[in-house]
Amino acid sequence: MRALVTGAAGFIGSTLVDRLLADGHQVVGIDNMSAGSADNLQEALAANETRKHRFTLVNLDIQAPELVDVFAGANPDIIFHLAAHVDLSASVADPNFDARNNVLGTINVCEASRLAGVRRIVYAASGSSRYVPTDESHSVAPVSPHAAAKLAGEFYLGAYAGLYGLAPICLALANVYGPRQNLHGEAGMVIAFGSAVISGRPVTIYGEATAVHEFVYVDDAVDAFVRAAEAPMQITGTYRIRSGRPATVAQVLQMISSVHDHPGSLNVASACTNDVQSIAMDATHAYETLGWQPGVGLMDGIHRTMQWLRTVVDPAPTFLPVSWDSRAIQETCRAS
Ligand SMILES: NC(=O)c1ccc[n+]([C@@H]2O[C@H](COP(=O)([O-])OP(=O)(O)OC[C@H]3O[C@@H](n4cnc5c(N)ncnc54)[C@H](O)[C@@H]3O)[C@@H](O)[C@H]2O)c1
Structure with missing residues (x-):
């Protein structure tokens, strides 16, 4: 092909x-x-x-x-x-x-x-x-x-x-x-939390720590x-x-912390109405028509991602890597 x-x-x-x-x-x-x-x-x-x-x-x-x-x-x-x-x-x-x-x-x-x-x-x-x-x-x-x-x-x-x-x-x-995801982007929760935990920084999120996400x-x-x-x-x-295994923001951080053997700390700030608080989706159609099923569980995927992150994230950075938050959107929403 x-x-x-x-x-x-x-x-x-x-x-x-x-x-x-x-x-x-x-x-x-x-x-x-x-x-x-x-x-x-x-x-x-x-x-x-x-x-x-x-x-x-x-x-x-x-x-x-x-x-x-x-x-x-x-x-x-x-x-x-x-x-x-x-x-x-x-x-x-x-x-x-x-x-x-x-x-x-x-x-x-x-x-x-x-x-x-x-x-x-x-x-x-x-x-x-x-x-x-x-x-x-x-x-x-x-x-x-x-x-x-x-x-x-x-x-x-x-x-x-x-x-x-x-x-x-x-x-x-x-x-x-997973590996190769942009460390400085704002969309990747696992990448942002993972790099923050490796470099010992607290994570600030905008939204609820109990919000459910699909990965x-x-x-x-x-x-x-x-x-x-x-x-x-x-x-x-x-x-x-989607994986069919939703997890809350707090659970994702907890999983990452346990993989890295180091607790991450979470600061929860208020949410902007334009932020997507939860993504939960039904993927039945993809299973039935395309024969697609996820093969990698969240914990396994986090393991693989952390393995890669350890090769690219400086554990003692001289700069602060981007954490997972929506501050820019928050500020934009407030301003408009
Ligand atoms: N990552 C996610 O969780 C996610 C979720 C839903 C949808 N998507 C979609 O999957 C696709 C890939 O996302 P990703 O996470 O790999 O992002 P990414 O930024 O790593 O990849 C996007 C690529 O497109 C290139 N690009 C951007 N604008 C372009 C243009 N005008 N012309 C040519 N190239 C251009 C960028 O240089 C980059 O290499 C995107 O369409 C995104 O909307 C991603």
Whole structure:
């Protein structure tokens, strides 16, 4: 199979690239390197040493007009669309920037796919919603410009399915965590708590310590992308991807502390109404239609993630790594 992955240098995208190459596929990756890192693609680039042209990285913005030519030249059987600006606070501060990347960028991906004659697009959708529990029969209500833009992407893919016969599968991902996740991003609770515990810093969260969240280990999330790619073309729509093992914020910190053999301390501050307090989703549809099931339990996933974090986090930092909080959103909300 020839696969094209947008957002290939990012956390989930690079893990997907590695899995596709391990499965014997040829991969073209596209990334504008705004948040991605070439370090994430070391293994992928090494694949070219044994067989030429297994992996090609194109440094390009998905909004660029040249995207059409890149898609046509790559002639892929499938497109995995993961490129997105993922900073929630920044989307509140500058919704136009977020929409250009995540809405106009996705439209450009739809257009390029149509013109290249590629029907199957697997899209990394957002699992955030106001409703708990969230299953496929509940409507969704985005709580930030970022969530609205990601949802708009789903709707555009649906429109292109109706108009041009594209066959999109949208994977509404819960909190994905694991190695390569951005240490300085705001979305990764496990990464933020893990690096704080390793460097002996207290964690400040905005929201309730009892808020329930759903997690999915990155390898399991990637497996969902692969299964979606293998599904018969008549299967389309949105599928919730989550572990089925919800945990509270306090439980996650407790698990991380026990893995590191060092207690973490939690400061709980007040919540902003625009923050997503709980994500709990029903993934029955994904089990039944895609045959997808999570394989890595939260404790096991935390073990694996902490193993990686110990190689990248300075235990006695001269700077303070980012903790998991929504202060920027909080301040933006207060100001508006
Ligand atoms: N991580 C999660 O918990 C989670 C949850 C739900 C959905 N998602 C979605 O999964 C996808 C991947 O997320 P991630 O956590 O790996 O984030 P990430 O920031 O590590 O990866 C995103 C990649 O897209 C690239 N990118 C951003 N804008 C681009 C543009 N305009 N053109 C080309 N490349 C661009 C970045 O450089 C980065 O490499 C995103 O679409 C995100 O919305 C992630």
